[in-house]
Amino acid sequence: MEPSVYEYPSIFRRVHMEKSGEIEEETEFLKKVWRRHLKKPVRRVLDIASGDSPHGQILARERMRVVGIDRSPTMIAAGKRGPRDRMGVRFYRREINKFSIPERRFDVAFFMSETFPVLITNDDLLSHLQSVGRLLRRGGLYCIDIDKMDRIRMVRERKRWQRRKVRTADATVEVTTYDRPFPWYSAIQSVFELECHIKFRDRMVTTRDVIPIRYTVPPLLELAAKASRMFEMVAVYTDLSFVTPLDECDRRWLGVLQRV
Numbered sequence: 001m002e003p004s005v006y007e008y009p010s011i012f013r014r015v016h017m018e019k020s021g022e023i024e025e026e027t028e029f030l031k032k033v034w035r036r037h038l039k040k041p042v043r044r045v046l047d048i049a050s051g052d053s054p055h056g057q058i059l060a061r062e063r064m065r066v067v068g069i070d071r072s073p074t075m076i077a078a079g080k081r082g083p084r085d086r087m088g089v090r091f092y093r094r095e096i097n098k099f100s101i102p103e104r105r106f107d108v109a110f111f112m113s114e115t116f117p118v119l120i121t122n123d124d125l126l127s128h129l130q131s132v133g134r135l136l137r138r139g140g141l142y143c144i145d146i147d148k149m150d151r152i153r154m155v156r157e158r159k160r161w162q163r164r165k166v167r168t169a170d171a172t173v174e175v176t177t178y179d180r181p182f183p184w185y186s187a188i189q190s191v192f193e194l195e196c197h198i199k200f201r202d203r204m205v206t207t208r209d210v211i212p213i214r215y216t217v218p219p220l221l222e223l224a225a226k227a228s229r230m231f232e233m234v235a236v237y238t239d240l241s242f243v244t245p246l247d248e249c250d251r252r253w254l255g256v257l258q259r260v
């Protein structure tokens with residue numbers, strides 16, 4: 001089987017077209033949301049599907065206690081490497097749909113990088129929210145970053161969608177994305193296939209990730225929060241702004257859930 005692009009932490013950020021300074025901007029916005037919706041200072045932070053926890057590394061440098069969970073040992077290993085201040089984040093290898101970790105309760109949790117829609121079934125959505133809810137103190141916040149999904153692409157057979165080339169410090173990557181068909185009656189509303197031909201100086205690797213996605217819009221998150229009996233949705237913000245209305249949302253939105 002071909003490996004996942006997450007086996008190559010230095011590559012996937014470029015493949016996802018992350019812009020320079022984006023992580024810092026997102027982290028600043030999270031802190032603004034916490035100041036707006038929480039009365040107490042934030043000391044303990046949980047990063048869901050953290051990867052190497054780039055947001056968590058920034059917060060840990062600001063003396064917050066940060067814990068990341070992710071299923072990828074490679075991403076976790078990358079998070080543990082690097083400058084000594086990276087040791088500020090503690091990692092647990094877990095699946096996100098249902099998990100527990102031996103930690104005291106957190107003030108806030110966040111799920112960045114628009115990965116939340118990989119939770120497909122109602123059971124997974126609810127057990128995920130309950131897992132996070134059990135780890136948050138009452139009144140604590142769970143901020144979830146979700147991309148704006150305004151183009152459902154129904155296909156009858158696998159179809160190429162985008163093609164581009166990106167360069168990283170040590171490789172050239174040819175990225176091709178495909179849409180795959182999915183059953184009309186499931187909660188899946190897209191199956192996204194990401195193929196990367198990575199040309200390192202001395203070798204070539206092909207990665208493939210097939211990612212079923214449940215389109216997530218604010219009312220679905222609000223319903224899931226209520227159904228979990230652990231959260232209520234207290235705010236929705238667009239494009240890292242407190243003032244841009246949903247109608248003018250360009251790229252992404254942030255759902256803010258509060259632990260009841």
Ligand SMILES: C[S@@+](CC[C@H](N)C(=O)[O-])C[C@H]1O[C@@H](n2cnc3c(N)ncnc32)[C@H](O)[C@@H]1O
Pocket residue numbers: 006048049050051052053054055069070071072075094095096097112113115118
């Ligand atoms: C796009 S990366 C984002 C990482 C990090 N939050 C960031 O902003 O750089 C998505 C991460 O989600 C993790 N992931 C995806 N599905 C998961 C699952 N079911 N359980 C645990 N981790 C998962 C992947 O291993 C990967 O590290």
